[in-house]
Amino acid sequence: MIDVRAACEAITAQGYVIVPNVLPTSLVTSLADALDALRAEDVARYGEEYLYRIGQEGFVINVGDRGEPFERLLLERPALEIVDTLLGSGAFLYLFQGVIVPPGGGVGAYPWKWHCDLYHVLLEVGDRTFLPGLNCLFYLDDVDTRNGGTWIVPATQGLLDEEVPCGDADFMQRAAFQVEASAGSAVIFNPLLWHCAGANTTEKSRRAVKMLMVREWMLPQMDYARSVSDEVISRLDEESLRILGHRSRVPRTFAEMQSASALGES
Amino acid sequence: MVRALLRTQGYVACGWTLAPECCTRLAEEVRHAAEAGPHVVGPGVVTRAIALLEHSDSTLGLLDEESLGTLVDEALGSDVILSRAEGVITPATPRPVWQSDFGKPRRNLPARFFRPGITLWTALSAQGGSLEVLRASQHFNPAGALDEAELPAVRLTVRQGECLLLEGGVRYRLLTPQTIWLCFAFVRPWIKPEVLFFSALSQNRFERLGRRGRRWCGAQLGLPISVEEFLAIEAEALEGDFGRAKGSGI
Numbered sequence: 067m068i069d070v071r072a073a074c075e076a077i078t079a080q081g082y083v084i085v086p087n088v089l090p091t092s093l094v095t096s097l098a099d100a101l102d103a104l105r106a107e108d109v110a111r112y113g114e115e116y117l118y119r120i121g122q123e124g125f126v127i128n129v130g131d132r133g134e135p136f137e138r139l140l141l142e143r144p145a146l147e148i149v150d151t152l153l154g155s156g157a158f159l160y161l162f163q164g165v166i167v168p169p170g171g172g173v174g175a176y177p178w179k180w181h182c183d184l185y186h187v188l189l190e191v192g193d194r195t196f197l198p199g200l201n202c203l204f205y206l207d208d209v210d211t212r213n214g215g216t217w218i219v220p221a222t223q224g225l226l227d228e229e230v231p232c233g234d235a236d237f238m239q240r241a242a243f244q245v246e247a248s249a250g251s252a253v254i255f256n257p258l259l260w261h262c263a264g265a266n267t268t269e270k271s272r273r274a275v276k277m278l279m280v281r282e283w284m285l286p287q288m289d290y291a292r293s294v295s296d297e298v299i300s301r302l303d304e305e306s307l308r309i310l311g312h313r314s315r316v317p318r319t320f321a322e323m324q325s326a327s328a329l330g331e332s
Numbered sequence: 333m334v335r336a337l338l339r340t341q342g343y344v345a346c347g348w349t350l351a352p353e354c355c356t357r358l359a360e361e362v363r364h365a366a367e368a369g370p371h372v373v374g375p376g377v378v379t380r381a382i383a384l385l386e387h388s389d390s391t392l393g394l395l396d397e398e399s400l401g402t403l404v405d406e407a408l409g410s411d412v413i414l415s416r417a418e419g420v421i422t423p424a425t426p427r428p429v430w431q432s433d434f435g436k437p438r439r440n441l442p443a444r445f446f447r448p449g450i451t452l453w454t455a456l457s458a459q460g461g462s463l464e465v466l467r468a469s470q471h472f473n474p475a476g477a478l479d480e481a482e483l484p485a486v487r488l489t490v491r492q493g494e495c496l497l498l499e500g501g502v503r504y505r506l507l508t509p510q511t512i513w514l515c516f517a518f519v520r521p522w523i524k525p526e527v528l529f530f531s532a533l534s535q536n537r538f539e540r541l542g543r544r545g546r547r548w549c550g551a552q553l554g555l556p557i558s559v560e561e562f563l564a565i566e567a568e569a570l571e572g573d574f575g576r577a578k579g580s581g582i
Contacts, residue, residue, distance in 0.1 A: 281436075319531065
């Protein structure tokens with residue numbers, strides 16, 4: 067049972083919260099197996115060199131359309147109450163992908179680096195208190211300092227890159243910490259918090275599923291409402307469809323715009 | 333000056349004008365677009381010819397006009413996309429209704445920090461048109477208890493060809509009957525527009541646009557619907573600069 071109020075307070079104050087054991091073991095196993103299979107499929111299809119070169123090695127794209135375990139994650143949506151409390155009930159997916167840090171990957175290796183998500187929003191808005199979204203990272207493996215536990219610099223949400231000396235080892239040693247959590251746990255954080263995947267010094271990949279949710283009036287990075295097949299959509303409930311952005315998608319034709327207006331969805 | 337006035341009072345009559353013959357031509361194209369459709373009924377029972385860019389060569393040509401580009405740059409900046417590009421026809425019996433644009437982002441962000449978008453209203457009818465603006469109302473949360481009667485209302489007359497700029501979030505209403513307006517709304521590229529013009533426009537219409545027109549139609553947004561598209565966009569982003577964070581990973 068998640069203490070939603072405490073979680074929201076933590077996210078507001080320090081930028082993140084770690085929520086243990088939010089996913090049942092069976093789902094964790096299914097998701098992990100699915101990610102491994104999908105990564106192998108992508109490597110076979112696009113080539114490992116190509117994926118590495120464009121910085122997409124280890125990222126499994128559009129998982130919502132790629133297997134029953136991800137549909138189940140949409141249907142179970144363990145973090146949604148926190149998301150809705152902080153972002154409003156229209157929040158939806160900006161990014162929904164698998165993240166695999168292979169042996170040797172993580173901070174210090176391309177393409178991983180210190181960053182905050184939605185940085186362009188921060189630059190335009192200029193208000194540190196504004197919460198554009200929430201990053202929900204569900205770990206599918208036990209994570210710690212050895213296998214790429216996520217590095218976080220607490221309370222840096224809303225700071226510009228020149229204000230967070232990620233290259234200063236002394237500062238980072240004092241300010242940053244690395245998430246340690248069991249498989250099935252989640253770290254939920256303000257995307258404007260400075261973070262990075264840790265270095266994976268083990269022989270096994272570190273797997274996670276990322277669901278970056280944003281406010282209903284923001285454009286997603288991928289049009290999930292249209293990237294998920296009708297077959298999958300038929301199996302999802304209303305709330306899952308909302309999370310995918312199905313009900314709030316931006317019209318791609320003028321006819322759609324007319325229909326949306328008639329339905330009051332514009 | 334334009335930005336300052338938009339920030340403080342919420343509107344400004346700008347120097348961008350269209351010649352009478354251009355207005356006449358545009359007005360005719362708006363009528364045609366409304367008939368050809370699709371169209372939408374807007375606040376105050378106005379007819380919104382939402383596919384104007386698909387039907388009107390004159391409107392399409394305006395997107396790459398230097399003077400309009402300069403105006404938008406000055407008012408909001410160069411990194412913007414079109415949210416609306418339409419003709420609006422008010423009914424014979426006006427039913428003015430208060431409305432505002434970009435209300436959803438405005439609810440989450442106070443105006444002193446952030447300006448989500450602007451709307452340009454150009455009167456095309458020979459007699460011009462009027463609208464009423466609640467001065468500085470963009471600073472009030474539209475979801476809150478805003479009593480329109482308590483704010484100073486300014487009636488603005490817009491002569492044929494003249495343009496009025498409205499700040500996103502300001503309350504306004506169209507007053508005059510049977511008036512044809514040209515309406516452009518611009519918004520930040522990470523905020524949802526009312527339609528994705530790069531997708532809605534037919535290929536041959538889109539290809540007639542120049543660099544700015546294409547950018548305003550959101551050609552650079554990406555918004556993939558498949559893995560292949562997503563990867564192609566990431567590959568292209570590494571070579572160009574589309575302003576998105578790259579190389580991130582958790």
